[in-house]
Amino acid sequence: MILDLHTHSIKSDDGRAKVQNYCQWIRTRNVPIDGFVLTEHRQFDFESDYGELAERHDLVILKGSEVETEYGHVLVFGVTEPLYDAFDFTSIGLPLEAVIEHCDAHGALAVPCHPGRPRVGMSAHLAEHGVPEGVRIVEIYNGGSRGGEDAVAAKMAEELGYLGIGGSDSHIVSHIGRCATEFPDPVTTEAELVQALKAGRFEAIPRQH
Amino acid sequence: MAEQEAVDEDIKDLRERFLNREFDEVTFEIDGSRFAEYAKVCGETAPKFTDPSHPDFQAPPTFVSTLVGGRNTPPDFPNLGGMGMDAGKGVEWKAPVRDGATLTGRSHLHDIYTKTGRSGRMVFLVTRMELFDQEGTHIANADTRTVIRERPRG
Amino acid sequence: MADTTVKTIAEVEFGGELPTFAPDTSIEATRRFGKHVGWNTPRFTDHEGARKEGLPGAIVPGVMSQGFLGAMIHRWAPDAEIVAIDTVFRAPVQVDHPHTITGVVTDIDEDEGTVEIDITITNEAGENRVFGTATAKLPT
Numbered sequence: 001m002i003l004d005l006h007t008h009s010i011k012s013d014d015g016r017a018k019v020q021n022y023c024q025w026i027r028t029r030n031v032p033i034d035g036f037v038l039t040e041h042r043q044f045d046f047e048s049d050y051g052e053l054a055e056r057h058d059l060v061i062l063k064g065s066e067v068e069t070e071y072g073h074v075l076v077f078g079v080t081e082p083l084y085d086a087f088d089f090t091s092i093g094l095p096l097e098a099v100i101e102h103c104d105a106h107g108a109l110a111v112p113c114h115p116g117r118p119r120v121g122m123s124a125h126l127a128e129h130g131v132p133e134g135v136r137i138v139e140i141y142n143g144g145s146r147g148g149e150d151a152v153a154a155k156m157a158e159e160l161g162y163l164g165i166g167g168s169d170s171h172i173v174s175h176i177g178r179c180a181t182e183f184p185d186p187v188t189t190e191a192e193l194v195q196a197l198k199a200g201r202f203e204a205i206p207r208q209h
Numbered sequence: 210m211a212e213q214e215a216v217d218e219d220i221k222d223l224r225e226r227f228l229n230r231e232f233d234e235v236t237f238e239i240d241g242s243r244f245a246e247y248a249k250v251c252g253e254t255a256p257k258f259t260d261p262s263h264p265d266f267q268a269p270p271t272f273v274s275t276l277v278g279g280r281n282t283p284p285d286f287p288n289l290g291g292m293g294m295d296a297g298k299g300v301e302w303k304a305p306v307r308d309g310a311t312l313t314g315r316s317h318l319h320d321i322y323t324k325t326g327r328s329g330r331m332v333f334l335v336t337r338m339e340l341f342d343q344e345g346t347h348i349a350n351a352d353t354r355t356v357i358r359e360r361p362r363g
Numbered sequence: 364m365a366d367t368t369v370k371t372i373a374e375v376e377f378g379g380e381l382p383t384f385a386p387d388t389s390i391e392a393t394r395r396f397g398k399h400v401g402w403n404t405p406r407f408t409d410h411e412g413a414r415k416e417g418l419p420g421a422i423v424p425g426v427m428s429q430g431f432l433g434a435m436i437h438r439w440a441p442d443a444e445i446v447a448i449d450t451v452f453r454a455p456v457q458v459d460h461p462h463t464i465t466g467v468v469t470d471i472d473e474d475e476g477t478v479e480i481d482i483t484i485t486n487e488a489g490e491n492r493v494f495g496t497a498t499a500k501l502p503t
Binding site for chain 2: 068090
Binding site for chain 3: 242243246247248250251252253254255258269270271272274275278295296297298299300301302303352
C-alpha cells in the first residue's frame with residue numbers, strides 16, 4: 001500500500017487544506033495513494049478523530065508531527081502522550097539526538113525531512129554539527145523540493161547509509177500524493193507504520209504529478 | 210532546552226505587548242486609473258475592472274494589498290536585527306472599492322510566530338490593515354506576512 | 364484541461380481545473396506596474412540593479428503575483444466575487460522567465476454559494492514559486 005507520509009492541514013499555521021478535502025481530492029482525482037499521515041508543524045493533534053472520514057473514503061489517515069531541530073525539520077511517527085510529554089514539540093531548537101533518544105524510548109521514529117533543503121534540511125547542518133547519532137531514515141523525495149534538493153538528499157542518504165521515504169509536504173489540497181512511500185504490508189495504524197519503517201520494508205516513490 | 214524556552218519568552222512578551230493594538234491609521238484617496246492599470250498589468254480582462262466608463266467599475270479585490278506598504282510594525286516595536294522579507298499576503302474582501310472613494314486603513318499586528326532558519330530564528334509578523342470607507346463600513350482586510358531572519362546570537 | 368468559463372456554481376465540479384494562465388512576467392510589465400501602481404525600484408524593474416542586491420535578476424512584486432491569481436479566477440468565472448485570497452510566497456517569481464498558473468477547485472459549498480480554489484504559480488522547471496488558496500462566491 002502507498003502512503004503519503006508528510007502532509008499538513010489547516011491545523012498547521014501555514015496549512016490551507018481541510019482533511020475532508022484531501023480525502024475528496026484523492027478519490028475524485030484518483031491520486032494513487034491509499035492514505036496519508038498528517039504531520040502538523042510543532043504539535044501533535046490529539047483531538048481530531050478522522051476515523052469516520054477515513055472509513056467513508058476508504059483511506060488510511062494517520063497522525064504524526066514535524067518538529068524543528070538544530071539539523072532542520074524532522075518528522076516524528078508514532079507519537080504517544082508519554083512521548084509528547086518527554087520533550088517540547090513547540091520548540092524550534094530541539095536537539096536532534098535527544099529527539100531520537102526520546103522516540104526510541106517510546107516506540108516512535110524520527111525521520112529528518114527535506115534534508116537537501118537550505119536552512120531547514122539536515123545536510124545544510126552537517127558541516128557545523130557533524131553527523132548525528134541515531135538517524136536511520138530520511139525523506140529523500142519531498143513534493144515541495146526545488147532545484148537539486150532531492151538529489152542532495154538522496155546523495156546524503158547514500159553516503160551515510162540511510163533509507164529513504166517520500167512525502168508530498170502538501171499544504172494545499174491539490175499537492176497531496178506528489179511523493180509517497182510504498183509498503184508491501186498493510187499499514188493501518190501509527191504503530192504499524194513505525195514497525196514497517198523500522199523493519200525497512202518500504203520504498204520511496206518520487207514525484208508523480 | 211532552558212535557553213530555547215528563554216528565547217521564546219521574548220516572542221510571548223512581544224505578543225502580549227503588541228498583538229491587536231492599532232498602531233497606524235492612513236487615509237487613501239482611491240484613483241480609478243491606478244487600479245485600472247493594476248488590473249490590466251495583472252491580466253484582468255473584465256471591463257468592470259479595466260474600463261472607468263463601466264457602470265460597475267471597481268478595483269480587483271487584491272488591489273487593497275497595494276495600499277499596504279507603509280508601516281508594518283508599531284513605532285516602539287523592537288528591531289529584531291534581520292532583514293524583513295515578504296512571505297505572503299492575504300485579502301478578505303467585503304465590499305467593492307470604487308474610484309474616488311476615501312478609505313481609512315487601520316493597522317495592527319495580527320500574529321507573531323517563529324520557525325527555525327539556517328542561521329537562527331525566523332520571526333513571522335502578520336500585519337493586518339482593516340479598511341473602512343467614508344461611512345465607516347468595513348470593506349476589506351489586507352494581511353501581510355513578513356519574515357525576519359534573525360542574525361545568529363552571540 | 365478546461366478552456367471554458369463558468370457562470371454559476373452549478374457548473375463547477377469538485378476537482379475541476381481552471382484554464383491555465385500564463386501571466387505577463389516581462390520587464391515591460393513590472394516597469395508598467397512600477398510606473399502606475401508602485402514598487403518602482405531596481406529589484407523589480409532592472410535586472411542589473413536586482414543583481415546588485417544579490418538576486419539572480421529582477422523579480423515580480425508579490426502584490427503583482429497576487430493580482431495574477433485574482434485575474435486567473437476572473438478569467439475562469441467572470442461573475443465570481445473573490446471573498447478571500449491567501450498567497451504564500453515560497454520563492455521569487457523571476458522577471459522575463461515564463462511562469463504558469465494552475466488552479467483547481469478543492470471545495471464547493473452550494474449553501475453558501477462559494478468554491479475554494481488552490482492556485483499555484485510554477486516556473487519552467489516545474490517548481491512551485493507561489494501558492495495560494497481563494498474563496499470565490501458564484502451566482503447560484
